[in-house]
Amino acid sequence: MFRKFLHSISFSRKKRISKHAVDVMKVKLPPEIETIRYRAFQGHVEDQVLWGMVLLDSVHVAPDIEDARRWFMIAANAGYASGYTMMGRSYQIGYGALPDFSSAASYYEKAVLLGDDWGRYNLGILKMRGLGVQKDMKAALSLFSEAAKNGHPKSMNLLARFMEEGWETPRDPEGALAWYKASAEGGDYRGCHNYATALAAVGNMDEAQKWWERAIPDATPDILQAMEKSFERLEKKVNAELYDSLRGRLKDLRERQVI
Numbered sequence: 139m140f141r142k143f144l145h146s147i148s149f150s151r152k153k154r155i156s157k158h159a160v161d162v163m164k165v166k167l168p169p170e171i172e173t174i175r176y177r178a179f180q181g182h183v184e185d186q187v188l189w190g191m192v193l194l195d196s197v198h199v200a201p202d203i204e205d206a207r208r209w210f211m212i213a214a215n216a217g218y219a220s221g222y223t224m225m226g227r228s229y230q231i232g233y234g235a236l237p238d239f240s241s242a243a244s245y246y247e248k249a250v251l252l253g254d255d256w257g258r259y260n261l262g263i264l265k266m267r268g269l270g271v272q273k274d275m276k277a278a279l280s281l282f283s284e285a286a287k288n289g290h291p292k293s294m295n296l297l298a299r300f301m302e303e304g305w306e307t308p309r310d311p312e313g314a315l316a317w318y319k320a321s322a323e324g325g326d327y328r329g330c331h332n333y334a335t336a337l338a339a340v341g342n343m344d345e346a347q348k349w350w351e352r353a354i355p356d357a358t359p360d361i362l363q364a365m366e367k368s369f370e371r372l373e374k375k376v377n378a379e380l381y382d383s384l385r386g387r388l389k390d391l392r393e394r395q396v397i
Contacts, residue, residue, distance in 0.1 A: 171198055178209060183218035186210075190224060194233060203233050219254035222246070226260055239270025255285040259293045266296075279306045286317065291324030295332060327353040331361050335368055343375050354383050359397040362388055 167175065171192060177185035190209035193202045207228055214221030226245035229238040243264050249257025262281035265274045279300050285293035298317035301310040315336050321329025330353035337346035350365060357365065365384055369376045391397045 165199055167198055171196075183213040183216050183221070186213040187218065187220045187224055190221075194224075194228060201233065203228060203235075214248070217252065219249045219252035219257060222249035222252065223254050223257045223260065226257070230260065230264075239264055241270075243270045250281070255288050255290040255293065258282070258285040259290060259296075262293070262296065275300075276306045286320075289324070291321045291326035291329055294318075294321035294324060295326050295329040298329070298332065322349050322352070327357040328361055331357065331365055338368070338372060338375075343372075347377055347380050351380055351383070354380075354387055357387075359388075359391055362391070363397070 166172075174185045174188045174192065178189035186209050190206040190213075192198060193206035193209065195201060207225060210221045210224045210228070212221070214225060222245045226242040226249065229245065230242035231237065243261060246257045246261035246264070250261055258281040262278040262285070263269075264271055265281070266278035267273070279297070282293045282296045282300065286297040294317045298314040298321060299305075300307055301317065302314035303309070315333070318329055318333040318336055322333040330349045334346040334349035334353065337343075337349070353361065353365070362384065366388065369381055369384065388397070
């Protein structure tokens with residue numbers, strides 16, 4: 139199917155495509171990735187962003203950050219906000235180059251103007267930390283609040299943190315707990331950990347351990363290490379099977395030198 143499409147590209151069009159991009163077109167891919175690639179060339183903006191993500195960081199093809207960004211911008215120029223968000227992400231992470239937080243922020247701002255909650259979350263992170271933009275906790279809170287109210291789980295977790303700490307808003311422990319719970323229920327591993335921590339603090343260990351169990355498979359090293367410290371403080375109150383699961387993930391990451 140895709141070979142037929144490749145042959146249909148005009149000669150002048152092929153000249154504008156990099157050799158790497160043409161080589162990628164010839165790669166045999168798993169059916170689900172092949173479908174994404176085909177639909178991207180057919181003009182489906184969601185698949186254009188997904189194909190850009192494959193080109194950015196995938197086991198299926200060699201990375202090509204410039205071609206990935208080209209696809210993100212094709213989608214963005216068609217009015218698809220996620221294209222701008224992924225452009226920002228490519229600059230924030232760097233992917234083989236130094237991060238460019240200023241460029242990341244400018245693309246996130248464009249995504250926010252189109253109503254993208256991932257754009258709001260990512261821009262909020264930069265403003266909260268002062269990366270590429272002036273540190274502005276009030277603006278960060280506004281971005282997280284709007285995204286959280288739209289159902290974005292990671293933003294819910296950070297809104298809860300602002301409420302818990304009293305950053306740019308009156309301290310509201312009950313409100314924070316409600317948002318941590320919503321974040322956890324939405325599947326965010328940080329929200330799961332923070333909600334579990336809050337439950338453990340009031341002695342509800344059975345419920346806390348359920349949420350820690352959900353967090354362990356997807357949690358990043360920093361959260362796993364924070365979890366380990368929590369378990370050490372709680373000592374024998376933590377279920378042995380849960381503790382073993384945490385140790386297993388940490389051991390795997392250490393053996394792979396991720397931490």
